[in-house]
Amino acid sequence: MQTGAHDRILAAIRAIPRGQVAGYGEVARRAGLPGRARMVARLLSHNDDRRLPWHRVLRSDGRIAFPADSPQFAEQVQRLRTEGVRVEGGRVRGIRAAPTLDEQVWGTPG
DNA sequence: CTGGTGACAAACT
DNA sequence: CAGTTTGCCACCA
Numbered sequence: 815m816q817t818g819a820h821d822r823i824l825a826a827i828r829a830i831p832r833g834q835v836a837g838y839g840e841v842a843r844r845a846g847l848p849g850r851a852r853m854v855a856r857l858l859s860h861n862d863d864r865r866l867p868w869h870r871v872l873r874s875d876g877r878i879a880f881p882a883d884s885p886q887f888a889e890q891v892q893r894l895r896t897e898g899v900r901v902e903g904g905r906v907r908g909i910r911a912a913p914t915l916d917e918q919v920w921g922t923p924g
Numbered sequence: 925c926t927g928g929t930g931a932c933a934a935a936c937t
Numbered sequence: 938c939a940g941t942t943t944g945c946c947a948c949c950a
Contacts, residue, residue: 838932851932852946858931871931879931886931 820857822846827854830870833897835906837874855879869893876906 817825822845829844830836836844839851847853851874858868869890873879880887882904891901900907 839934842932849933849945850947852930853932855931856947868931873931874933890931 819845819847819850819853823854823857824861824863824866827858827866827868827871830867832867833899834909835870835872835876835894835899837872837876838879839874841871870897872906878904878906 823841826841826844827836830841837851838854839849842848842850842854845854854871858871861868871879878887878890878901880890887904891904894901894906899909
């Protein structure tokens with residue numbers, strides 16, 4: 815069977831290690847869909863799977879993709895902090911939303 | 925078909 | 938740094 819695009823996206827999201835994060839564009843790239851960051855976003859907006867680590871997906875600049883006053887924002891922050899991710903001012907500190915997860919694998923420079 | 929929208933990104937100011 | 942503009946693609950009225 816041919817893996818659908820959304821299946822690869824979901825797989826890429828599930829592949830994000832615990833305690834780490836990835837950007838929408840990064841997820842799309844790992845799913846073999848460069849430039850389809852918005853497709854990832856649309857998929858997550860329609861997703862209802864609670865087991866999916868959606869909270870590990872951030873914007874490219876490390877910001878949370880929800881308004882700071884939204885309940886989803888609060889839940890994402892709480893989930894990230896539970897995994898040891900430092901979140902401050904609605905943005906993830908420490909680990910940058912690396913353009914490529916390879917950098918995280920090999921040790922993020924800087 | 926056109927036009928508007930969105931859990932976005934990169935370049936630019 | 939932050940704010941704006943442009944490019945992008947899937948979906949819908």
